[in-house]
Amino acid sequence: MLPLTDKDISLAAELYGGSFSRAWSEEEIYKLTRLPGFIGYICKDGMIILNIVADEAEIYTICVRPERRGEGLGKQLLKEGISRALEKGAKKIFLEVAVDNRIAINLYESFGFIKVGIRKKYYNNTTDALILAKEFL
Ligand SMILES: CC(C)(COP(=O)(O)OP(=O)(O)OC[C@H]1O[C@@H](n2cnc3c(N)ncnc32)[C@H](O)[C@@H]1OP(=O)(O)O)[C@@H](O)C(=O)NCCC(=O)NCCS
Numbered sequence: 233m234l235p236l237t238d239k240d241i242s243l244a245a246e247l248y249g250g251s252f253s254r255a256w257s258e259e260e261i262y263k264l265t266r267l268p269g270f271i272g273y274i275c276k277d278g279m280i281i282l283n284i285v286a287d288e289a290e291i292y293t294i295c296v297r298p299e300r301r302g303e304g305l306g307k308q309l310l311k312e313g314i315s316r317a318l319e320k321g322a323k324k325i326f327l328e329v330a331v332d333n334r335i336a337i338n339l340y341e342s343f344g345f346i347k348v349g350i351r352k353k354y355y356n357n358t359t360d361a362l363i364l365a366k367e368f369l
Contacts, residue, residue, distance in 0.1 A: 233312060236265065236272030236279060244272070247279050251295035264292065271320065273312045278305045280313040282325070289317035291327035294336075306339050314343070318368060326365040330355050340364050 236244060241258050249255035261281075264270055269284035278296035282289050291313065296305045317325055328351065329336050345364040354361035 233273045233275040233278075233308065236274040236281070238262075238265065240272075240274045240279075241265070243276070244274060244279055244281075247274070247277075247295055247297060248293060250297060252293075256293075269320070271313060271316045273309055273316070275305075278309050280309040282313050282317055284317055284320050284322050287321055287323040289320075289322035289325045291325065294339075301335075307342075310339065310343060322368065324365060324367045326363060328354065328361040328363055331360045331362055337362070337364075 241261050244261045245256055245258045248261070264281060264283070265272065267283050269289070271282040271284060271289070273280050277300040278294075280294040281292045283292060284290075291310075294306060294309055294313070296309070314325060325345075326348070327340065327345070329340065331350075341364075343366065345366045347362050348365045349363035351361040351363065353359070
């Protein structure tokens with residue numbers, strides 16, 4: 233897995249579109265890569281994107297190609313993204329995840345993320361989002 237650069241944008245859009253019902257366009261991903269706090273890692277079967285502002289990082293997305301799930305790639309991506317965020321000065325990392333996304337919640341909990349809030353009907357005006365966070369001392 234390598235840092236996500238301009239040459240990876242079409243792969244990133246493909247990976248995202250294969251994992252989420254609302255796809256991200258290449259343009260949207262390009263804009264993310266231009267954020268001052270952008271952090272991205274990608275390989276042919278998965279990616280993670282975070283953004284860091286001051287000492288707080290947010291995980292914008294993590295996804296693994298459906299046929300390659302359950303092989304440890306999600307963990308590797310999360311580990312890499314967290315390490316880079318800490319190198320860039322993050323003291324806290326947070327994210328939003330649908331309450332019914334048990335696999336992702338398990339992944340985050342296994343890294344020590346804990347629930348710090350809930351956004352009601354956040355997804356499609358139906359499903360609640362959990363806000364998970366982890367602080368680093
Ligand atoms: C969430 C996602 C990135 C995990 O990627 P993955 O490569 O399958 O994950 P891993 O193989 O590294 O497994 C990591 C952990 O996830 C959890 N997990 C993985 N597969 C699981 C399953 N079938 N059931 C329950 N938990 C599961 C476990 O906690 C696992 O750790 P363990 O192996 O020590 O038990 C992947 O499922 C995905 O792309 N989902 C769709 C996109 C998405 O929902 N992203 C998160 C949005 S917030």
